[in-house]
Amino acid sequence: MSSGRKVSNSSSKLGRLPPGPWRVPLIGSFHHLVGHLPHRRLRELSQRYGPLMYLQLGQIPTIVVSSAEMAKEVLKTHDVVFAHRPRLPVSEIVFYGPSDIVFSPVGHHWKLLRKIASQELLNATRVRSLQAVWEKEVSSLMNTLSMEAGSCVNLSEKLFVTICGISSKSTFGKKQNYKGQLEEIMLVSELISNSATELYVSELFPSWKWLHIITGVSGRTREMCRKIDLVLQNIIVGEESKDVIKEEEGGGGGECLLKTLLNMKDQGDLTINQVKAVILDMITAGTDAPPTLIEWAMAEMIRSPKVMKKAQEEVRQVYRSKGYINETIFDELEYLKAVIKETLRLHPPPPLMAPRESTQTCEINGYTIQSGTQLLVNVWAIGRDPKYWGTSAEEFLPERFLNSPIDYKGFNFEFIPFGSGKRVCPGMSFGVASVEIVLANLLCHFDWELPGGTTPETLDMTEYMSSTLGRKNNLILIPISYNPISSSIN
Numbered sequence: 001m002s003s004g005r006k007v008s009n010s011s012s013k014l015g016r017l018p019p020g021p022w023r024v025p026l027i028g029s030f031h032h033l034v035g036h037l038p039h040r041r042l043r044e045l046s047q048r049y050g051p052l053m054y055l056q057l058g059q060i061p062t063i064v065v066s067s068a069e070m071a072k073e074v075l076k077t078h079d080v081v082f083a084h085r086p087r088l089p090v091s092e093i094v095f096y097g098p099s100d101i102v103f104s105p106v107g108h109h110w111k112l113l114r115k116i117a118s119q120e121l122l123n124a125t126r127v128r129s130l131q132a133v134w135e136k137e138v139s140s141l142m143n144t145l146s147m148e149a150g151s152c153v154n155l156s157e158k159l160f161v162t163i164c165g166i167s168s169k170s171t172f173g174k175k176q177n178y179k180g181q182l183e184e185i186m187l188v189s190e191l192i193s194n195s196a197t198e199l200y201v202s203e204l205f206p207s208w209k210w211l212h213i214i215t216g217v218s219g220r221t222r223e224m225c226r227k228i229d230l231v232l233q234n235i236i237v238g239e240e241s242k243d244v245i246k247e248e249e250g251g252g253g254g255e256c257l258l259k260t261l262l263n264m265k266d267q268g269d270l271t272i273n274q275v276k277a278v279i280l281d282m283i284t285a286g287t288d289a290p291p292t293l294i295e296w297a298m299a300e301m302i303r304s305p306k307v308m309k310k311a312q313e314e315v316r317q318v319y320r321s322k323g324y325i326n327e328t329i330f331d332e333l334e335y336l337k338a339v340i341k342e343t344l345r346l347h348p349p350p351p352l353m354a355p356r357e358s359t360q361t362c363e364i365n366g367y368t369i370q371s372g373t374q375l376l377v378n379v380w381a382i383g384r385d386p387k388y389w390g391t392s393a394e395e396f397l398p399e400r401f402l403n404s405p406i407d408y409k410g411f412n413f414e415f416i417p418f419g420s421g422k423r424v425c426p427g428m429s430f431g432v433a434s435v436e437i438v439l440a441n442l443l444c445h446f447d448w449e450l451p452g453g454t455t456p457e458t459l460d461m462t463e464y465m466s467s468t469l470g471r472k473n474n475l476i477l478i479p480i481s482y483n484p485i486s487s488s489i490n
């Protein structure tokens, strides 16, 4: 592996490049994106230059894919060529090497981590074992909302706290210093999320080391890493100082993720920095996407009262017959699942799939893609393309997923919010289950109203890009308590 990201070659050696917008010296095509949300601007450009487009982003040769057909080419036909992530100097600092799952190059270490993630950390059995922990967090959210029923609540903030709680307890177990730990996890998540764009842009000019210094990025990154490392170190020392980790501390009889990783460290499979790196992945990925997704789902449903009513009726009916909401009933919540898929289609948390990089030169659609080219897949644009989704592509219509074989597992290339191929998201079941349990409870126990002066038509849906595609402004709603049992008797 080279020591850093490849800087583009001179154009004469590049073969036939895909079409793309005009470039200027030094910054290439970067000026086309300045001041725009990247996924929206890249869709506009792809409408002019095609679904396989070439951009020179600073010093980084980049192809942007914006159709299901091209996505299949890069993620299935040429999956091996594009299985790497770009080696960002910043990820080396933040993710210990990098030695996490997201940024590690394909190789023995990455394969071992993927195996650990699928067999030990994020699989369906693990999700089931964590249900008791999750239910406690959700029930605490329900209690807070009940106490504030009838008044405006900042749902965005409350969801972030709940999902951080779920992620924290799943990762570290339930500890005595839990409250302090939750705050620390929230801090780590916010630090990484807030600096994501700045860090990415700083990587577009890898050979301009002075740029990182004069803009202060280097200093800020190191300071952020110092804080994050301190949090992780404290948590690990706390865990290791216990002689015996009682089963119930993991909640519901399952061990916490950290304990599993530390056991692997003791067996010599992982180093302490590798444990920290994986934990950091779990915190960032686990606390970023799920709350954003729930916020968008609630916002879309409040704008479509018929959808909200149908989803509420379904979950309340199942609740009446079972008397509880947990993962065992999710198979019966067909409409809620369709709501989640439709939210993932319109608001994929990473609108551009985490970047990949080619490790060999290859031919796609008659064009030459050089080794070392960054790949961006515009999942957001593909999910809104009328070619696959018809004239209602921009509308929120969960019905389109009822009785439809289209799923997000990475085989239907018109719908790939979790990516596809070798690098497909290993946290898919974990993430969806956490979204399902929170949404099902919000819909079952409350009716929802907009604050005075806001109507479904005027609800602000402006996007904001950080590490995920979130809402620019917090979602403020009024919960009205609803008792599904007594309301059905009346």
Ligand code: HEM
Residues within 6 Å of the ligand: 101, 102, 103, 114, 122, 281, 282, 283, 285, 286, 287, 289, 290, 293, 348, 349, 350, 353, 354, 416, 417, 418, 419, 420, 421, 422, 423, 424, 425, 426, 427, 428, 430, 431, 432
């Ligand atoms: C619920 C919403 C989530 C969405 C929409 C999502 C989406 C994605 C996407 C698009 C990728 C890149 C896939 C690719 O390159 O093909 C990814 C990778 C990844 N995700 Fe997720 N994710 C979610 C939740 C989670 C959760 C909860 C975790 C863990 C707790 C997680 C852990 C990871 C990891 C470790 C990778 C890197 C995989 C690799 O590079 O080998 N994700 N995710």
